[in-house]
Amino acid sequence: MLTGFHVAVIGGDARQIEIIRRLHEWDAQVYLAGFDQLNGSFTECIDLDFDGFHVNSLDAIILPISGTDENGCVDGIFTNRTLCLQTEWLKKTPSHCQIYSGIANETLKKIVHDADRRLIPLMNRDDVAIYNSIPTVEGTIMMAIQHTDFTIHGSKVVIFGLGRVGMSLARAFDQLGAKVTVGVRSHSGAARVHEMGLDFIDMGKISSYDMNYDYLINTVPSPVVNASIIKKLPSHALILDLASKPGGSDFRYAEKRGIKAILLPGLPGLVAPKTAGRIVANVICKELQELDRKAEE
Ligand code: NAP
Secondary structure, X not given: OXXXXXXXXXXXXXXXXXXXXXXXXXXXXXXXXXXXXXXXXXXXXXEOXXXXXXHHHOOEEEOOOOOOOOOOEEOEOOOOOOEEOOHHHHOOOOOOOEEEEOOOOHHHHHHHHHOOOEEXXXXXXXXXXHHHHHHHHXXXXXXXXXXXXXXXXXXXXXXXXXXXXXXXXXXXXXXXXXXXXXXXXXXXXXXXXXXXXXXXXXXXXXXXXOOOOOEEEEOOOXXXXXXXXXXXXXXXXEEEEOOOOOOOEOHXXXXXXXXXXXXXXXXXXXXXXXXXXXXXXXXXXXXXXXXXXXXXX
């Protein structure tokens, strides 16, 4: 239980709804900013007043899974307000206050570091990222079906990256009957792809391969899907870019070549916000209980 805990939830998408529900269920006092368009759905929660006295009692602040932009501002689909995190404001929270986000860019890291608070980027945790890969894969399959006129079964799919998301994708597309190739950059990655019974290509020599694929799915957060790769794709190919913003594809060149390329951020929030919110909520609740135990020691 989180009785006596004070937690602020600032911005986010439908995943935050499940997080707020869980926190409430666990008896935390929840403060909200960025949910004004929900028309009082959470009557038990208090509107977060950034200048109010309750900032001094916050044990945790929960930001969107996407973290902040380069100005420290968060996305919020339930508000028109611009909500931004600032070092000076954070300093008003108790020194043990923890800041949770999904991913963290340099701006967010600096704001929290300068305030001398602890930042917990949840997607850095393997368990969260692996659980989260399940709705991510389902969302990718949905988009693959929606944006093509051919089946996944029997199609040629290349997946760039064999991390937490890439591995789940490779397995799922293989099981759907696609012919899957995975782009990896290490010997261990190549060995793993071989063990999975799939083909691999070396990302270090990527420009030397023929790119005759129906789908290119990118999970590498670097500009790896460049013009030289896109040039070799057949014109009916679909590029689905899952890497965190700005993605790893040259979207301008893809458009010029007439190849559909789609950046797909936040798929879990789109296709399964309840499941995705629950994954994050469970981890946050456990972390906060740990904080409680430390405080009692
Ligand atoms: P991860 O476990 O860190 O995997 C990243 C993969 O990219 C690894 O295989 C890594 O290779 C490879 N890689 C990194 N830089 C590379 C480079 N310069 N050249 C070639 N390969 C490179 O990350 P993840 O959890 O799978 O997530 C992948 C991306 O998807 C992240 O950007 C994440 O934010 C995003 N994501 C998006 C969604 C969505 O809904 N769109 C959902 C979840 C995650 P090594 O193993 O050799 O290091």
